[in-house]
Amino acid sequence: MGTYLKLFVMVLGMAGCLVFVDCAANGTASFFRPPYTRNACGRKHTGTLIAVAGNSTWEKGRTCGRKYSVQCIGAINHAPHPCKPVKVVVEIVDHCPHCHETLSLSEDAFAKIANVDAGIVKIEYSE
Ligand SMILES: *[C@@H]1O[C@H](CO)[C@@H](O)[C@H](O)[C@H]1NC(C)=O
Numbered sequence: 001m002g003t004y005l006k007l008f009v010m011v012l013g014m015a016g017c018l019v020f021v022d023c024a025a026n027g028t029a030s031f032f033r034p035p036y037t038r039n040a041c042g043r044k045h046t047g048t049l050i051a052v053a054g055n056s057t058w059e060k061g062r063t064c065g066r067k068y069s070v071q072c073i074g075a076i077n078h079a080p081h082p083c084k085p086v087k088v089v090v091e092i093v094d095h096c097p098h099c100h101e102t103l104s105l106s107e108d109a110f111a112k113i114a115n116v117d118a119g120i121v122k123i124e125y126s127e
């Protein structure tokens, strides 16, 4: 019994991030303007709710095509109240090697969660 329980807990631990827990992480996001032609992932994407990954989220292309739910959680610069109380789901379509931000969102996506005048905000994101 004890062994099974241990095994169960172990499996639970490994699968935890995928199934049981909302594996959210914090980071920063800026935005880029149209035309949204970036596409290093080489997949056709429709719509304009897309994002390009900074080095930390690119993972050598493993995050290509992944969809992240992104929420603005605070200001980085002096923009007052940059966040809107909604989340947006974006698809990773490209790598942004020069970006210091975790993600750079399309302007359309950024505008859903934050005031574009802020330019860059703190975000919480999860898959
Ligand atoms: C992200 O930051 C917010 C506010 O500072 C905090 O409440 C939250 O727990 C953080 N989330 C993670 C995953 O670190």
Ligand SMILES: *[C@@H]1O[C@H](CO)[C@@H](O)[C@H](O)[C@H]1NC(C)=O
Binding pocket: 055, 097, 098, 099, 100
């Ligand atoms: C991202 O990684 C590339 C290649 O390793 C490096 O040249 C670049 O300076 C990094 N970008 C940032 C913002 O650190």
